[in-house]
Amino acid sequence: MSSESDSLASRRSKKPKYSKFTQQELPACKPMLTPGIVIGAFSLIGVFFVPIGLASLSASHNIVEVIDRYDAECVSANDKVGFIQDTKTDKACTRKITVPKPMKGPIHIYYQLENFYQNHRRYVKSRNDMQLRNKGDASTIANCEPEATSEDGGKPIVPCGLIAWSLFNDTYSFSLNSKAVQVNKKNIAWDSDKIKKFGSDVYPSNFQKGGLIGGAKLDEKIPLSEQEDLIVWMRTAALPTFRKLYGRIEADAMASDEITVVIQNNYNTYSFGGTKALVLSTTSWIGGRNNFIGVAYVAIGGVCLFLALAFVILYVIKPRYEYDGRTIQLQIVCMLAFSFSFFFFFRALGDPSYLSWNRENPDHPN
Numbered sequence: 001m002s003s004e005s006d007s008l009a010s011r012r013s014k015k016p017k018y019s020k021f022t023q024q025e026l027p028a029c030k031p032m033l034t035p036g037i038v039i040g041a042f043s044l045i046g047v048f049f050v051p052i053g054l055a056s057l058s059a060s061h062n063i064v065e066v067i068d069r070y071d072a073e074c075v076s077a078n079d080k081v082g083f084i085q086d087t088k089t090d091k092a093c094t095r096k097i098t099v100p101k102p103m104k105g106p107i108h109i110y111y112q113l114e115n116f117y118q119n120h121r122r123y124v125k126s127r128n129d130m131q132l133r134n135k136g137d138a139s140t141i142a143n144c145e146p147e148a149t150s151e152d153g154g155k156p157i158v159p160c161g162l163i164a165w166s167l168f169n170d171t172y173s174f175s176l177n178s179k180a181v182q183v184n185k186k187n188i189a190w191d192s193d194k195i196k197k198f199g200s201d202v203y204p205s206n207f208q209k210g211g212l213i214g215g216a217k218l219d220e221k222i223p224l225s226e227q228e229d230l231i232v233w234m235r236t237a238a239l240p241t242f243r244k245l246y247g248r249i250e251a252d253a254m255a256s257d258e259i260t261v262v263i264q265n266n267y268n269t270y271s272f273g274g275t276k277a278l279v280l281s282t283t284s285w286i287g288g289r290n291n292f293i294g295v296a297y298v299a300i301g302g303v304c305l306f307l308a309l310a311f312v313i314l315y316v317i318k319p320r321y322e323y324d325g326r327t328i329q330l331q332i333v334c335m336l337a338f339s340f341s342f343f344f345f346f347r348a349l350g351d352p353s354y355l356s357w358n359r360e361n362p363d364h365p366n
Contacts, residue, residue, distance in 0.1 A: 039311050046305035053297025059284040060291050064101045067112070070263055071276040080270040091265040095278070099257045103282050106248040109183065110279040111168060113269065118163075118236040126162035127234070132224060135201040147214075150206040158205045159224065159234075165208070167233050169216030171264040172278065174249060177257055183247040189231035198224040198231055215267065243279055 020026055031037065074093035077083040084091070117123070128144055130137040141148040144160035174181050204218040204227075218227055225231075232244050253259065261278060269276050281288050 035311060035315050039308050039315075042304040042308035042311070046301040046303075046308060049297045049301030049304065053294045053299075053301060055294075056286055056297060057291060057294030059286050060289050060294060063282050063284055063289040064099075064103045065279065065281040065289050066097055066100065067277050067279050068095055068097055068261075069275060069277040070095055070265070071269055071274075074263060074265040075270070081268070084265070084268045084270055093263045093265050095261045095263060097259040097261065097280065099253045099255055099259065102255050103253040103280070105252045106184070106250050107253065108248055108281050108283060108288070109172065109174075109246040110243040110281065111170060111246050112241070112243045112277040112279050113168075113274055114241045114277075115272065115274040116237075116242070116269070117240050118242065119238050119240075123162055124236055127164065128160055129197065131156075132159055132197060132202060133199045135199060138202070138205070147210075151210050155206050157207055158202065159207065159218075159230070162214075163234050163236065164230065165214035167215035167218075167230055168244070169266045170276065171266070172246065173262045175260045176249075176251060176253060178260070181249055181251055184250055185228060185247040187228075188245045188247060189228040190235070193231050193235065194225050194228070198227075200225040249280075 070093060073095075074091070075083050083089060125143050126145070126147070128137075128140055128142055131140045131144075138158050139156045141156050141160045144157070147157055147162055147165040148160050149156055172183070174183060200223050202224045203222070204220050204224065207220075208214065208217045216229065218230060229246075237244075259280070263278070265276075267276065286293065
């Protein structure tokens with residue numbers, strides 16, 4: 001009887017159970033930031049980062065890139081919005097591009113849009129991933145308004161939502177030195193997107209059949225997992241200026257060669273003040289042209305080498321001594337590291353007067 005009462009009392013006891021974890025008695029590593037360790041760490045980072053940055057800059061510099069903005073030249077009317085919305089007008093436009101340097105194939109073709117905010121909250125949410133993946137969820141149209149159901153009968157649209165509805169629909173055909181070349185549009189989308197996000201048994205239905213057409217139409221006989229232009233478009237961009245892969249030219253182009261592009265100028269960027277450009281680019285081991293990675297590596301490595309040299313000079317001029325339990329060198333390290341982090345990562349905050357609710361209510365306090 002006493003044993004049962006003891007066990008019951010132990011279960012009812014509110015005494016906390018202590019462990020090494022709750023008492024912070026687990027093994028821990030506390031490195032001593034001696035001058036040698038600090039100088040060695042900064043030197044090691046600099047020695048590794050600077051060569052990587054220089055190699056990245058060299059690879060980016062060797063990439064040949066041609067950008068041709070065509071949105072203004074490919075409109076023959078003063079009313080650009082009316083021209084682009086007129087379905088009876090021939091919108092074919094021929095552009096000639098001279099290759100500045102030898103371009104080794106494959107030559108990647110991108111379309112570049114500016115002032116197009118694919119990161120807008122309402123735009124990003126206007127899709128249904130379950131519908132894109134599974135055939136049985138074709139009627140699942142949550143979050144797809146205003147492009148959720150068709151105008152005739154209210155049938156569900158597949159794929160639904162504003163992202164799919166605004167699919168880019170300019171087309172390009174190429175000839176190199178008056179000889180037609182084919183555009184390879186295979187494998188332009190991520191394999192993970194084709195396999196996991198878009199179903200092989202899901203087919204478009206009731207798409208772009210309303211009164212207002214947003215962009216390209218889809219072949220209802222091809223599953224979504226093979227509609228790679230759609231898959232590329234629906235990986236939304238984080239910035240208002242972005243590029244998306246259109247295809248590849250599997251041929252080499254020599255310097256001074258002439259590339260003729262016939263563009264079907266269909267996509268309406270004029271109503272919101274956007275721009276369009278065609279980009280032809282080679283690639284390297286870092287991808288397309290991007291100097292930011294190289295500059296960042298060189299900058300960080302250079303700062304680390306500078307700090308290492310500064311600490312060496314300080315240590316030689318004024319050797320280490322104790323002050324209030326800490327070393328002067330450690331305080332300098334902390335102050336410089338904090339200053340560098342603050343300068344590198346912090347940016348000026350945006351002006352709240354540009355927020356939509358402040359524009360609509362001018363008297364709203366900022």
